[in-house]
Amino acid sequence: MPARFFGTYTPKLDDKGRLTLPAKFRDALAGGVMVTKGQDRSLSVYRTEDFQEIAEQTVAASRNDPAARAFMRLLFAGSEDQRPDGQGRITLPAELRTYAELTKDCVVTGAFDHLEIWDAQTWRDYQSEHEEDFSSAGSAALENLL
Template sequence: MARFLGTYTPKLDDKGRLTLPAKFRDALAGGVMVTRGQDRSLSVYRIDDYDVIAEKAVAASRNEPEARAYLRYFFAGTDEQRLDGQGRVSLSAEHREYAELTKECVVIGSFDHLEIWDAEKWREYQAQHEEAFSNAGSSALDSIL
């Protein structure tokens, strides 16, 4: 599995294309799945990683109406893409609208995937959650680990 870390600031071009960080292009060469993410962001998964997550989610959701509804929304908002020669991904009008993307974007690494944010929305998100992050320390991870 590739590890996606860091923060990058590419610009969305007039045709809706966004250049993904060069350091990840080899890992993304087999294609990507662009989905609606949380908090009005877009998520970008390698196809193989997406397939593993999707198979587990579908199997776990068979008897849960809320899980099925979430997955329908998730899958309906997914687009398979191949990076072009310049490492760009084409973002659909629906995705750009959902994430409220302007020309200024931020791509962040979220370990197993990338997230695409509008730059201003990302700054707002960081400001809103900075205190909680600072105060949580390792206790936030204790419940996960």
């Protein structure tokens, strides 16, 4: 059964580029993770087996679609296989840290089927920018349920 990830956590990135994953998720991630470029200058962290399923679907969809092939190439080129150490840390390669513009202060958010790693300021800016969208979408969703 796939793991489910919720919540917001604020680990620090150390001088060696290591980030401690939330203790709550360490058992689910102990078998290995795939760290990839995410959307909106974030990084995505998937359990290795979950990423494998995504990869298979992506490859199948990209056979005849140039945009899907471009996505696939960039996704796989920007992915790094990691195994958390005994303290739950993963090492984020320099290329991925640069892509996400990570500083020492980071935010790890649960995104249901994966985790996202954000620079803390970028996450605050993203939340501010999209708060109205969140409120509007929530109101619309509630109206549809009633």
